[in-house]
Amino acid sequence: MARITLDSIRKRYGETMAVDGVSLTVDDGEIVGVLGPSGCGKTTTLRTVAGFETPTAGTVAFDGREVTNVPPEDRNVGLVFQEYALFDNMTVRENVAFGLKMRGIEKTARDERADELLDLLDIGAMADRDPTTLSGGQQQRVGLARALAIEPNVLLLDEPMTGLDAKLKARLREEVGELLSDLDVTGLYVTHDQEEAMLMCDRIAVMKGGRIEQVGTPREIYESPATEFVSEFVALDAPDLPFVRW
Ligand code: ADP
Numbered sequence: 001m002a003r004i005t006l007d008s009i010r011k012r013y014g015e016t017m018a019v020d021g022v023s024l025t026v027d028d029g030e031i032v033g034v035l036g037p038s039g040c041g042k043t044t045t046l047r048t049v050a051g052f053e054t055p056t057a058g059t060v061a062f063d064g065r066e067v068t069n070v071p072p073e074d075r076n077v078g079l080v081f082q083e084y085a086l087f088d089n090m091t092v093r094e095n096v097a098f099g100l101k102m103r104g105i106e107k108t109a110r111d112e113r114a115d116e117l118l119d120l121l122d123i124g125a126m127a128d129r130d131p132t133t134l135s136g137g138q139q140q141r142v143g144l145a146r147a148l149a150i151e152p153n154v155l156l157l158d159e160p161m162t163g164l165d166a167k168l169k170a171r172l173r174e175e176v177g178e179l180l181s182d183l184d185v186t187g188l189y190v191t192h193d194q195e196e197a198m199l200m201c202d203r204i205a206v207m208k209g210g211r212i213e214q215v216g217t218p219r220e221i222y223e224s225p226a227t228e229f230v231s232e233f234v235a236l237d238a239p240d241l242p243f244v245r246w
Contacts, residue, residue, distance in 0.1 A: 001186035002062040002153040003028050004049060009058035011044050018044040019055070020210030026154070029184040032215075033201030035191055036233070041210040042190045046156050049188060051075045062153050078147030078155040080140075082162040086131040092118065092142050093127040099150040110149075117145040121179070137168045144176065148183070155180075155187035161196060173199045194234045198222065206230045 004026040011019040019041040026032045034042045047053040049060055051072035059068045067075055086095050093114045100110035118124045121141040123134075131139055140160060147155060160176075161169050177200040180187065191197050197204045198218040205215045206229075214226040225231035 001028060001155070001184065003064070004154055004186065004188065005059075005061040005064070006045070006049070007059045007061070009045065009048055009060070010056045011041075011048060011053060012056045017210050019048065022058075022207075022210075022212055024205055024212065024215065026186055026188060028186055030202045031180050031185065031187045031189055031200060033189045033191060033197035033204040034207060035194060035197040035204050036207035037192060040207040042192075042207055043158060045207075046158055046188055046190050049154070050077050050079060050156055076150065076153045078150060078152030080143050080147045080155070080157045080160045082159045086139055086142055086146075088130060088132045090131075091127065092123070092129050092131055092134070095131055095142055096145045096149050098146060103150070113149055114145070117148055118142075121145050135168075136164045137172055140164065140172065141176075144179075148185075153186075155185045156190075157187060158190045159192070160189075161191070161193070169196075176200065198234075206233060208233075 006022055006024045009019050009022040010017065022041070022045055024032065034045055036042055044053060048055050051067070051070060055068065059066050061067060062075070087098065090098070093111060096114035096117055097110040100113060115124060115127060118127050121144065123138055123141050123145075126134060126138060131142055134142065143160070161172065164172065173196060180200070189197070189201055201218065203215060203217055204221050206213045206221060208229050214221060214230045216224075221230060221234055225234060
């Protein structure tokens, strides 16, 4: 997958500076969390990487190649959004194969690829099911398989655990965290949940008011917060969490 470089990104909506000078590099095979309270510019940053937003200033590059003005369909990004519902008029396999179909890959090859990913995510037995009959966690894995099927340059996840119950979330954090690590995925992981960021990400960028307050490993952020805001924001209720990616 590709290294992502954001250089001095600004995005203004009228009077609002949603993103105010964000520079960040995500190395090949690294998952960087974008963490912060509601309205701090996380989603706008992610949408800029996806190509749904053109920054007011600054550049986005994949592997050093500038893509700032490349349309989303030509960036080869995999997207996992909480609200990114699965198509309920298609089977699970068809959902996963959808992006490949759009690229003109013939049916046998795309079904093979879909089945491979479904097996990898341990939901191979669900391939012929209607996605609405799956649990929230299983649907989330289908979403992840669908995003990975196109062999994306980068994977962008926006609050992918929102809406799942706490028990399932805890299990998936670990499972998906390991999976992203095993697959050597390069990605940005947007969340407002500090525990989730700590468990799933190699590094975390903490945002406030459109700016990055601190970038560091979960341990650095937790043990040496650069500002009072970071310190307060990452204060955990359960400091004995198993920090799986440390
Ligand atoms: P977050 O994802 O951290 O909740 P957002 O990136 O969604 O934050 O939003 C950052 C700021 O930009 C907020 O003040 C939000 O209201 C504003 N904003 C986001 N998108 C738009 C838009 N399309 N038009 C106007 N303002 C927007």
